Amino acid sequence: MKTTAKSLLVMGVSGSGKSHIGRHLAASIGATFIDGDDHHGPDNIAKMSRGEPLDDDDRASWLTTLADLYRQYEDAGKVLVIGCSALKRRYRDRLREDTPELAILHLAGSREVLLERLDARGGHFFAGAHMLDSQLATLEPPGDDEAFVADIRRSPEEIVESFLSTLEHETPD
Template sequence: MALSVETEPPVVVVMGVSGVGKTTVARLLADRLGLPGAEADDFHPPENIAKMSAGVPLGDRDREPWLHALGRWLGDRATAGTGGVVTCSALKRQYRDTLRAHCPDAFFLHLSGGHELVQDRLAHRVGHFMPTSLLDSQYALLEPLQPDERGAVLDVGPTPAILVESAAALLGHVNGDLA
């Protein structure tokens, strides 16, 4: 079901556990919709990256400043009327609530996939600080979108191009224009 037609470009959070394809889908979606994009990993302080690189899961206190920085980015895009697409695991409802505190109209696109598929993707990913060993902790934290949350779930089985077209349809965009 497409969203209602809006006068402002959408502000989208591409969410899910590590390895579902958030970065790929977010980049393609931002390009498809002509929106600015950002990668959540770029907002992590060095201490968080060091912890994750060492295989230590982040706690809520570690995530709080990171989530507020992402929320400010979203809010700035909404205020400017540019829209935007950002990646963020946004695994817990409270994390999404933090983002929404800065940008109430954020749309959460949850990329969801089976554990074996995602683990295989992580095992073959090169140049990322998130080790496969932390995948179980991410699935343990994951709280699905609730009916009162603005968003949708897409299974990551199809190609990224198909996922992007599905997302654009959900957002009410066809050929880069509002439907």
């Protein structure tokens, strides 16, 4: 399936499935997937590994890096999907500065489902209920005007299909 969007963001708190859904989405449309976590600097990773939440200053250079990636792919005429928490509106605004047509998929779920998923995965630098609680407290959920919201209890196939269907039916202003 093809999409007219050049830049796609799969957002949500840790454990929501950003990487899994992002890879599935990218494969469905022949795009490149980049996991935003792979672009955190060592100081950010060390901080999160100690169980310390990132603040706005910690995220600033990371968001700039991701925004630059979107711009590079758009300049090359390629479609890019990034999985990134993008918890606050201003973070998403930063990602849209040079890519105003950024299409956003917000993966949403209950704390219980998210904790279950986090407990099931190992070897990730993000750990602990208090880190999830910090992200949930920071999250400024996007409205319908900003993102397509998908319940993480749905299958990856259903989520991707619904999101792509929504993109196909959007009409330019």
